[in-house]
Amino acid sequence: MNVTFYGAVREVTGSMHLITSGNDHILLDCGMFQGRRKESAEKNRTLPMAADSITNVILSHAHIDHSGRIPLLVRNGFAGRVICTRATQDACGYLLPDSAHIQESDANYLNYKTVRAVLSKLETRKGLTRTQKSKAADLKKRLKHEGHRLNTDKINELIQTHGLENVSPLYTMADADAALACFDGYPYRHSVTVGKGATCTFYEAGHILGSAVSIVRFQGNEGAKTICYTGDIGRFNKPILRNPASDFAPEHREVDLMIMESTYGDRLHEPVADMKPALKQILTETFERGGSVIIPAFAYGRTQSLLYILHELYDEGAVTPVPIYVDSPLATNITRVFGEHPEVYDRDTHEAFLQKGKNPFSFQQVRFVGSVEESMAVNRDERPHIVIAASGMCEAGRVLHHLRHKIHNPKNTILIVGFMAQHTLGRRILEMGTAYETAGRKGAAPVLRFLNKDYPLKARVKKIGGFSAHGDREEMTTFLENSGMNIKRIAVVHGEEQQSLAFADHLARAGRDVFVPRPFETVVV
Secondary structure (H helix, E strand, C coil): CEEEEECCCCCCCEEEEEECCCCCCEEEECCCCCCCCCHHHHHHCCCCCCCHHHEEEECCCHHHHHHHHHHHHCCCCCCCEEEEHHHHHHHHHHHHHHHHHHHHHHHHHHHHHHHHHHHHHHCCCCCCCCHHHHHHHHHHCCCCCCCCCHHHHEEEEEEEEHHHCCCCCCCCHHHHHHHCCEEECCCCCCEEECCEEEEEEEEEECCCCCCCEEEEEEEEEEEEEEEEEEECCCCCCCCCCCCCCCCCCCHHEEEEEEEECCCCCCCCCCCCCHHHHHHHHHHHHHCCCCCCCCEECCCCHHHHHHHHHHHHHHHCCCCCCCEEEEEEEEHHHHHHHCCCCCEEEEEHHHHHHHHCCCCCCCCEEEEEECCCHHHHHHHHHCCCEEEEECCCCCCCCCCCHHHHHHHCCCCCCCEEECCCCCCCHHHHHHHHHHHHHHHHCCCCCCCCCCCEEEEEEEEEEEECHHHHCCHHHHHHHHHHHHCCCCCEEEEEEEECHHHHHHHHHHHHHHCCEEEEECCCCEEEE
């Protein structure tokens, strides 16, 4: 039996690992690479294996860096099933169509810019008649209709007429719908057949709703072989979800290979208990300045954790109850998924909210923003408020427009509550904002460029590390120790190279047989 590491190897995104056993090819995750647009697009468009050769996909959880290329896999001929937990299946019902919409929108916008640039040149080209220039100007106006909406029919017509390069989406809404028809959701601790003599059993990973540690067990003529794929491991004692599992069945404790994440392999988070007081302090200081708090947050997991703690603070009267805007249609839908799966909540959530007839994620001050017009109205609101908006790394989405309106005002706070990958706007905001604060906010504010314009970063930048959905070095070590597993070998993945190597060294010093694979490396189990 072989395992090949295709994605999230010495980097964080694009999770994909292939188990080959006999005639079965079982894929662990099929995630999207995220980061620099051009580099990521090139990686995402090329599948490293024939899609129709894959028997089944085991999906650890719904985040796009783990699930985002499943529609591409299906479009290219995959005919198996996507095996996951029930909550993951429900969440992907929103996340994959949303991802497809982003792919389509990005492609349409890039095509619009291409056509507009050509028409702009025609308007000013020497040698053309006034009529020809007027026609180009008229066509440019017709690239949009109903105000801001792109006229894709006209854009595509002009691309064909002028022989321009046409940017196509990675996949479409129709592709996402076709992919969702392949999903089968199962409860935790329920063994599912995934190949000849192969089963998969899910255990709680504690990362996000529905996230799972996958135990893949192969029974052959030479005995059993077991692979444990951790997916992303969560923190201990965080609100809402149960802790990462420690009660593995005896037959699942003898592990030949563990494929283990290392996002924070060389870092320690702030204690979970400090999250609420830290959030309280930042909100209080900002509101006293008359400012607002902008929180870039992933729609799945981070938004709901924030709402949970804000609900507690508001119920306790600990902060001024300003309006809270959740400005993400996706986050609104995912919050609904959370509400539909109370069976996976921890005991504290049941006692604090459910047993009192309260919804942890909905209270008087929360407004779920739907339309673009509503979002624009929030942009113009000068009263103190809180905005939780996607995307979590500030690479796209409505958060960019909130930043555009708030980033230049020192009264406001940009609150970072999650991991920011290299080369993302979120990472630049965090690093440049932190450096400016460390320097005493003296001199000219750093300048950030996004949405084709430069903006001075005068808003305060704060970070609360405790909100991370990933366990830190010690929490991942605790997971290993609590599991009771006898692990022959560990492959460290899903971490920037420095983090993976440091975590591997940490485990090796504890006596573990561990290695950090390279992209496309194959090992024999």
